[in-house]
Amino acid sequence: MRTMLNTLFVTSEDAYLSLENDNVVIQNEEKILAKVPLRSIEQIISFSYKGASPALMGKCARSGVGMSFYSPRGRFYCSVLGENNRNVLLRREQFRKADSPEDGRDLAAAFVLGKIFNCRWVLERTKRDHALRVNVQRLTAQSALLKTELDRVEDYASVDEVRGVEGKAAKDYFYSFDDLILRDKDSFFFERRSRRPPMDKMNALLSFAYALLTGDCTAALQGVGLDPYVGFLHVDRPGRPSLALDVMEELRPVVADRFALTLVNTGAVKSGHFEERENGGVFLTDAGRKVVLAAWQKRKNEQITHPFLDEKIPWGLVPYVQSLLLARYIRGDTDAYPPFMWK
Incomplete structure (x- = not known):
């Protein structure tokens, strides 16, 4: 049976997500708000307008970490799909x-x-x-x-x-x-x-x-x-x-x-x-x-x-x-x- 890890919720409208080594970096302009090890999460849900870097999206796709984007009001936009999901x-x-x-x-x-x-x-x-x-x-x-x-x-x-x-x-x-x-x-x-x-x-x-x-x-x-x-x-x-x-x-x-x-x-x-x-x-x-x-x-x-x-x-x-x-x-x-x- 699959083990459920944590879900990372990003609620700040101005937050931008990027990848540093194997960590998810959450920042607002030049200020770093948090760093979260990618291995500790199974899903990222972002309510930010600014989105995420291609490097982070690619790493999530390769690692099997789900990544979904919503408007700040909760409207679903899209999710990242890796090659290993294309059966x-x-x-x-x-x-x-x-x-x-x-x-x-x-x-x-x-x-x-x-x-x-x-x-x-x-x-x-x-x-x-x-x-x-x-x-x-x-x-x-x-x-x-x-x-x-x-x-x-x-x-x-x-x-x-x-x-x-x-x-x-x-x-x-x-x-x-x-x-x-x-x-x-x-x-x-x-x-x-x-x-x-x-x-x-x-x-x-x-x-x-x-x-x-x-x-x-x-x-x-x-x-x-x-x-x-x-x-x-x-x-x-x-x-x-x-x-x-x-x-x-x-x-x-x-x-x-x-x-x-x-x-x-x-x-x-x-x-x-x-x-x-x-x-x-x-x-x-x-x-x-x-x-x-x-x-x-x-x-x-x-x-x-x-x-x-x-x-x-x-x-x-x-x-x-x-x-x-x-x-x-x-x-x-x-x-x-x-x-x-x-x-």
Whole structure:
């Protein structure tokens, strides 16, 4: 089993990354902010406008260190891909399955099956743990709707039909999402999902967590040799990491949603960690991003027992394990892809 090392987060908008011997050098103008041994990290995530030197990107590609670039507001730009990740035979088989209506439907259904199962688990877990603080009747009703969709998802004949049930399940899940917010309801509330830009604090926090999870899934897929831009559930578009979004769907409720809710419900993230822009969009401040990123790294190191492998792994390795299981299925080593269904 792969060992998870640390992730280096660079949050300063003006930071520039370079290579000195085998160290990552982080500097602002002429001032050196930090030096980090490259051997001690497995991934670099930069939220800086200035980027990194070609020497550092090349070293990361050769060493298998993931490197992803985001805007300071959390929008994913790109990631570095080395030659050792270019498994052309595996990718050719991935493309064949993506072009096959039957294979495409089966994989899309697996991703949606995992998503709906986990959405329902989040609602049921909240009912169990906070019965006196939530609208149990509404959560029960929405959970029942998800159960109906869960029982039918594998019966649909096409990818478009699977996409339809995924959209309905997401609507049913988010209908009761506001009930999951237990603290500071004046500042943190949820009416509907809003993006580009997020229009309230809860959506801003969710969008930032989704961006981090997308980056982790993209890096994991590249690490096992798959093309993160050729998916099964999400329609292919230039610049869209469709397969990373596919894998993210099943992880979104239990990884990103629960993470965001925990930050709010424990008071770790506060109203002052957000700012509103002239266009009405709401974003995390620099201080807010640091709080979220520190909590994200801590969360990734927490141990779980993987429901399919029955092995203890950190949460941070879940995208890698799911990508590995997907690659095995695409190669023909297994009969089906097992979605991540948290219990």
